[in-house]
Amino acid sequence: MEDPLVQLTGATVYFGADAALDGVDFRLFPGEVHSLIGENGAGKSTLIKALTGALPLSAGRIELDGRQVRFSSPREAQLAGIRAVYQEIDLLPNLSVAENIALGSESHRWGVIDWARMRDRAREVLRDLGLDIDPASLLGQHSVAVQQLIAIARAISTDVRVLVLDEPTSSLDQGECAELFRVIRDLRERGVAVVFISHFLDQVYEVCDRVTVLRDGKLVGEYLTRELLRIDLVQAMLGRSVEDLRTRSRLRVAEEGAEPFLCARSVSVGTGIREADVDLVEGEVLGVAGLLGSGRTELARAITGIDRLDAGIIRIQGGTDAIDGPRSAISLGVVYSSENRRTEGIIGDLSVAENITLAVQAERGIVRRIAPARQRELALSWMEALDIRPRDPDRPAGTLSGGNQQKVLLARLLALAPRLIVLDEPTRGIDVGAKVEVQNLVSELADNGLSVMFISAELEEVLRVGTRVAIVQGGRIVDTVSCDELTPAELTALVAQPGEPT
Amino acid sequence: MTRWMRHRLFLPVVSLVALILVNAIARPRFVQITVRDGELYGALIDILRNSAPLMLVALGMTVVIATRGIDLSVGAVMAVSGAVALTIIDGSSDPGNVGTVLVAIVVSVLVALVLGAWNGFLVAVLEIQPIIATLVLMLAGRGVALLITDGFITTVTSPPLKYVASGHLLGLPFALFISVAAIALIALMERRTALGVLTEAVGINPEASRLTGVRSRGIILGAYVVSGTFAGVAGVIYSSNIMAADANAAGELIELYAILAVVLGGTSLTGGKFSIAGTVIGVLIIQTLQSTILFLGVSSAESPVFFAFVVILVVLIQSPRVYQVARRMTGGRRHHPAPEVTTGVEVTS
Known part of the structure; x- marks a missing residue:
């Protein structure tokens, strides 16, 4: 076999006294797609940051083409041909697509930027990616999925030798994923080494040649994908047997003909969601399945008072109180967890304890302050119950891993003792272990009489936790089916069906 | 580094102490405090007294900045409140009456409160960018003050008004008591109730706060009301100091000094x-x-120029970046970068 393009030996990174990365060896060959696997907090992002010059190594070395290198900034790594596309998109929404793609490598002509050439190049790269969009359009106009692809276009518009994709598919739908995989295979043919990080093991098996598994900042092993059984991979990554992870079976409590807790009729908000009817019984988990942009998030926001209804009514327990904002929804026991954890969920600079108690405090009002001691106590009990790590209530919430941030948000909402919790993509971007924990928690809550609306792009997951599933297409609920009657494949077919002519 | 050196107020305090030490060494009289007629005098006492208007304005500015806002109109509000107070006293039959002065002060502070509520309305309800919303009053306020005083600099002779800025209570300047009361009031309001943490939540992530049920609109509006009201009190102290309502000079550039004070104090x-x-x-x-x-x-x-020079020095002393560079140049032990909270990237995974 040829020599590796990149080789990390004994890579170690300290944050304070804790090793986020501890003596990890990692190698990358030209023309391969290599997946980095591990739970949240395993050290994947740290390894990537060390590789791309965003973080300095505390110990160990990086070799590129057999020569030791030292990147003191992402710029230096980029000049050496190493580029990364992160989960959180780092583009500029108020610049054009072409400008974003050319950012940092603008074409010059007689000292000024050559706009025509820049646009041509952008169009070319976008065509490679199968994207037919106007390079002169503003980036902010495009959907998150398209923005993600544009971020990738920017990375491959230069002479890239190593391309790191950190959760590139978390906001893409199936068609877009297929397009991305085509591009990845194409890059592989061109001899580029691709590092692919994803929580979707299906995708890892579909596109990757080799996997490196990390756990608690240490290397578990490097395997060829085709020689590794999926069950062994999960076991390597979690360090415990898969048997422990089985989702618990649901007690069925939803009876026929029971008075619904929530009854929504003809709910419409703009063109996002139109004439939606929803009934939810106490203790029921209603799955919502739909493609990106189908109206699944709009439905959730309408029901929880985040967006104002243009038409329709929502009754809670047959009452007449109107929901006219998040506050009144909360007072009726209806709470919402947004799909955008970072922008609409976590308050990054506040401590974990303050984040967990925020909703309760907001409900109590300004004057009735929760004393700091009581706040810590409350937070610690939730951190215990949901196993939030590290168990430090004073730590800024923004420094927690994705899965733990999600649990902090759940704790915040559950502390309100809600009657209906609407979860929009609660498991997006979190690892398998945390995912199963969240799913189990949902089932447990439902068993205790809480109604749940569960939205997820992972249809298998929707079927696993849901009692019934509402299928959303083009802003309408086209059908509501019992989960027992469906297999994931059938649900996929229902969700992907072209909308009926309207 | 020991624990107290890591405290976020360590560098501001060091800067202040250093400044006083330099003065004391240059002219030892600077730190002298003399007692005359049971009242304390000296340069340090003067600093405490003269800082009262800026103290009030900066406290209000702190709360506004915490909500992601800014209040440029504080200087103009000071001018308006001074004009209102002096016009009432000037127009009364008995300018030396304590009751008259009290009425004048209460009315002028209430006017300032209304002006603050106007700013808050523009920002919180109409959702106009704070810098633009308060710019309106910054430009218009001094004109309003001139209208109130008919374009003149109103001067009065009123011992009770003079007492506000120049009087003594228990041997200390009366203005110092106003400062301390304002600090205590703000501290109680923000830290003994949940207002402080809710204000911070709104300032850090407005949308997440709204979704969580925080009344962000009320909190933002309240911040501008506090800022306006405190600026009103500052305006009264200012006019008491010169015993005149000067629409152009009152609180001139104080908004910028207040912002500077907030930033020097470590608030982003x-x-x-x-x-x-x-x-x-x-x-x-x-x-x-x-x-x-x-x-x-x-x-x-x-x-x-001297002022600017020292400010740059103080800001540099407090810059973490300067410390990193200095440590690297002196070859100190490798610094592990702190988790980058601001970028929102998960560093622990």
Whole structure:
């Protein structure tokens, strides 16, 4: 076999006294797609940051083409041909697509930027990616999925030798994923080494040649994908047997003909969601399945008072109180967890304890302050119950891993003792272990009489936790089916069906 | 580094102490405090008294900045409140009456409160960018003040009004008591109730706060009301000091000094976490600096340059980046970068 393009030996990174990365060896060959696997907090992002010059190594070395290198900034790594596309998109929404793609490598002509050439190049790269969009359009106009692809276009518009994709598919739908995989295979043919990080093991098996598994900042092993059984991979990554992870079976409590807790009729908000009817019984988990942009998030926001209804009514327990904002929804026991954890969920600079108690405090009002001691106590009990790590209530919430941030948000909402919790993509971007924990928690809550609306792009997951599933297409609920009657494949077919002519 | 050196107020306090030490070494009289007729006098006492208007304005500014806002209109509000107070006293039959002065002060502060509510309405309800919303009143306010005083500089003779800025209570300047009361009031309001943490939540992530059920609109509006009201009190102190309502000179550039005081105290202009104690120290740094300029006899032409020079020095002392570079240059032990909270990237995975 040829020599590796990149080789990390004994890579170690300290944050304070804790090793986020501890003596990890990692190698990358030209023309391969290599997946980095591990739970949240395993050290994947740290390894990537060390590789791309965003973080300095505390110990160990990086070799590129057999020569030791030292990147003191992402710029230096980029000049050496190493580029990364992160989960959180780092583009500029108020610049054009072409400008974003050319950012940092603008074409010059007689000292000024050559706009025509820049646009041509952008169009070319976008065509490679199968994207037919106007390079002169503003980036902010495009959907998150398209923005993600544009971020990738920017990375491959230069002479890239190593391309790191950190959760590139978390906001893409199936068609877009297929397009991305085509591009990845194409890059592989061109001899580029691709590092692919994803929580979707299906995708890892579909596109990757080799996997490196990390756990608690240490290397578990490097395997060829085709020689590794999926069950062994999960076991390597979690360090415990898969048997422990089985989702618990649901007690069925939803009876026929029971008075619904929530009854929504003809709910419409703009063109996002139109004439939606929803009934939810106490203790029921209603799955919502739909493609990106189908109206699944709009439905959730309408029901929880985040967006104002243009038409329709929502009754809670047959009452007449109107929901006219998040506050009144909360007072009726209806709470919402947004799909955008970072922008609409976590308050990054506040401590974990303050984040967990925020909703309760907001409900109590300004004057009735929760004393700091009581706040810590409350937070610690939730951190215990949901196993939030590290168990430090004073730590800024923004420094927690994705899965733990999600649990902090759940704790915040559950502390309100809600009657209906609407979860929009609660498991997006979190690892398998945390995912199963969240799913189990949902089932447990439902068993205790809480109604749940569960939205997820992972249809298998929707079927696993849901009692019934509402299928959303083009802003309408086209059908509501019992989960027992469906297999994931059938649900996929229902969700992907072209909308009926309207 | 020991624990107290890591405290976020460590560097502001060091800056203030250093400034006082430099003065004390240059002219030992600076730290002398003399007792005359049971009242304390001295340069340090003067700093405490003269800092009262800036203290009030900067405290209000701290709360506004915590909500991600800014209040440029504070100087103009000071001018309006001074004009209102003096016009009432001037128009009364008995300018020396304590009752008259009290009425004048209450009315002028209420007017300032309304002006603050106007700013809050523009920002919180109409959702106009704070810098633009308060710019309106910044430009229009001084015109309003001139209208109130008919274009003149109204002067009065009123011992009770003079007492506000120049009087003594228990041997200390009365203005100092106003400062301390304002600090205590803000500290109680923000830290003994949940207002502080809710304000920070709104400042850090407005949308997440709204979704969580925080009344962000009320909190933002309230912040501008506090800022306006405090500026109104500052306006009264200012006019009491010169016993006149000067629509053009009252609170001139004070908005910028107040912002500077907030930033020197370690509160970020991007909103969120704020420090009341930090702002208090920031105000004292600025006031000490201004006294220093007077004390060292810097000429009026040179004083802005001198001021700017020292401010740059103080800001550099407090910059974490400067420390990193210095440590790297002196070859100290490798610094592990702190988790990058601001970028929102998960560093632990």
